[in-house]
Amino acid sequence: MDKLMLDCIVVDDEPMAANLVVNYIEKTPFLNLRGKFHNAIEALNFVSENPVQLLFLDIQMPDLTGLELSKMLPKNAKIIFTTAFDQYALEGFKVEALDYLLKPFDYAEFLTAANKAKKWFTMLESSSGLNTSTESDFLFIKSEYKHLRIKLSDVLYFEGLKDYIKIWLKNESKPILTLKSLKSLEEELPKNQFMRVHRSYIVALKSIEEVERSQIIINGKRITVSEQYKPDFLNFINDNSLS
Template sequence: MSISKITCVIVDDEPMALNLVENYVQKTPFLELKNKCNSAIEALSFIQENPVDLLFLDIQMPDLTGIEFSKMLPKNTRVIFTTAFDQYALESFKVEALDYLLKPFDYAEFLSAANKANNWFSLTKRNEQQTKQTNEKEFLFVKSEYKQLRIKLADVLYFEGLKDYIKIWLKNNPKPILTLKSLKALEEELPSTDFMRVHRSFIVSLKNIEVIERSQIVINNQRITVSEQYKPQFLAYIQNNSFNT
């Protein structure tokens, strides 16, 4: 799966290197060159006004090195380093570069690195689309007593796992709906913004939490313990949604 063209900028203080990579970019159908810059300072000024997907970035440059510059980039801008020095490979790994091209490199090596970038952006885009589709989900169909029941997610208080079965506890419904499904499989179908697994046997509706007391959640007078395995994720959610004075 390929996305629309990957926008890119070339950054190198050597004119011959700039021209070579420009030639390689123009040969590559899924790359779109937006600019070529002879310093990181110039590139920084450009991408602040013109965000791009990818930088082909030299490392040893005056004023600001490629490694230093890469730490200033927006989260979604990725880097492929192009350098004549192999001692920076570890540092490039630490800044999560997509690849490391050692000069002199030919088009086959360049294309291999560009394909890594294409695969990375394609996978990221696909994951974003899947997450968006999941988070926009408003209901589930569940099989119970030979029927397919349409369950509105807004009505769900929590899911309780019982081996191969799940109890679905709903608002204004004293009896749960019982369906044959694993809690793990269900977790993958639920919007992560609205539901969270807090225990081996429980997934809760975050919007319906009434009280949090020590390591317990209260929903509809039911106390559900947050187990140690899931506590870090739950505490992070609480922290991100707390009003601090």
Template sequence: MSKINITCIIVDDEPMALNLVESYVEKTPFLQLKKKCGSAIEALEYVKENPIDLLFLDIQMPDLTGLEFSKMLPKETRVIFTTAFNEYALEGFKVQALDYLLKPFDYAEFLAAANKAHTWFGLIKGNIEQQITKEKDFLFVKSEYKQLRIKLADVLYFEGLKDYIKIWLKDNPKPILTLMSLKNLQEELPETQFLRVHRSFIVSLKNIDVVERSQIVINKQRITVSEQYKPKFLDFIQNNSL
């Protein structure tokens, strides 16, 4: 099984609480802290642009509570609530929180909750090759009034052009052009096989030839990894490096 690394942010309007949880995260090898946020609104702006696995999230905050914020998160993002009010425990589990830490909590309690997250993400991220065998291996796309069956194994990368997508395939010098947005396409693709690295590109992970600084080379084509998508790409590289 590959090494599991969990990206996380801490959200709390109390600076002392932020610093305490930060110290706990730094002690935990599989957690990678990406940001500390003093409000749910600040965190909301961050996660819009930066995919995150896990939030350590306070509940009682002004303007936007942690419970309200948790309902706005992408379905793949998970939450561990941190709060001084135990009456929110039931509501926390209703929004599928992984755990609920009641302040004040020590590192042992924090680690127990973090380990729950590690187990959960291990099931999701764990054995990538085994997951791939269970996923669909083709898509039908409409092109020139025909429905073409595209083998995902043959795809090098997808290139977005406004409302259209170019599908670049192995051993095919010309791309297939289809009317679709990259956002809609991304939702249909297996996450273990394809990754969005730029607002205009989704790449086949297994067909990457070279990674050089902030660029990917696939079939002699250079594709830049933009800052917005770099954290998830760097996680992929780290999880598949010797």
């Protein structure tokens, strides 16, 4: 893991600001600079042909903003925003930026953000090496600019709340909150362990304690199985019932 190198680019329409980030990158042993761009369109063209892992990305730029660019990047490219405006912090969270550097920032602040990126890619590399099966026994969940490793065996159920998900875990009184849709999460979960039973709920099948008519009881919580998902749930019950 000590040999991990992250290919990165700098995107900033202010030459002085871009040069400062370049200087910081060159001081950082695990960062490999692949390019410097003064507009987002040039950066997008480069990334489409030359995959990079990390972008140090300004937000306010002409023609195409950093936020707009962030939504067009490949899924495996991560972002550290560099901006003079703090009102974009929530938007940065929504596009799953690893960090948010507020100008002017010094090398210590830059290195803290870069180390977050290193930690993220190290965990990603570790998880791909540890899990040889097609189904993992954990997920990495982003919550408040942190990436938390959650064991699937600890999950009771997922509760959708507009653009957010509450993750309810065993032996925890408060849920973990993450910005993600329930639909996208459903696609990532192993089908033999989790089932969508309602527009707002995905349950861990092993956590079901009782089924009472059209309601599932998990840790004292009653969750209604809606008509749309009832056939699949009844098949699961029948397949796991004593004849």
